[in-house]
Amino acid sequence: MTTVRFSLTSPLTPEDALKILTDFGPARADAWPTIDAEHLQVHSIGPNWAEVTEGTAAAWERARYEWDTNTGRVEITTLESRVFGPGGGWTFQFSPVEGGTKVDVELTRTPTAFGKKILAAILPLAASSLKKNVAVPFQAR
Numbered sequence: 001m002t003t004v005r006f007s008l009t010s011p012l013t014p015e016d017a018l019k020i021l022t023d024f025g026p027a028r029a030d031a032w033p034t035i036d037a038e039h040l041q042v043h044s045i046g047p048n049w050a051e052v053t054e055g056t057a058a059a060w061e062r063a064r065y066e067w068d069t070n071t072g073r074v075e076i077t078t079l080e081s082r083v084f085g086p087g088g089g090w091t092f093q094f095s096p097v098e099g100g101t102k103v104d105v106e107l108t109r110t111p112t113a114f115g116k117k118i119l120a121a122i123l124p125l126a127a128s129s130l131k132k133n134v135a136v137p138f139q140a141r
Helices: 014-021 114-121 123-138
Strands: 002-010 041-045 049-055 060-068 073-081 089-097 100-109
Touching: 002 123, 014 060, 014 089, 014 100, 014 123
Parallel strands: none
Antiparallel strands: 002 100, 041 049, 049 060, 060 073, 073 089, 089 100
């Protein structure tokens, strides 16, 4: 299992930052640089959860999002992934700080195939790219 953790600060409120992460409308592909409109499909959605496929032709994933607006936490479980296979996912924790929000991010991958394990092993090296792509939607608009 590979886990990458990092934090960033957003000028948005925790509530607004959580809304960006859990907005599955047509503007989602515009907000997130790692999602293109052709590979965004909302399978089902509820008041505090959604199951979606998103990403690009090269790297897509089907995931179940679950969030709690009271705690400011979003947990994303990978159900299927072109690159890593099922298992693992993301956790986002939004906490208020002076001037905005601290966003703690954890990415976990649990691949079983040898090639996918190699890809997961290099994730810590690519962490700066992950932080950059996650940070974009949490900037003020």
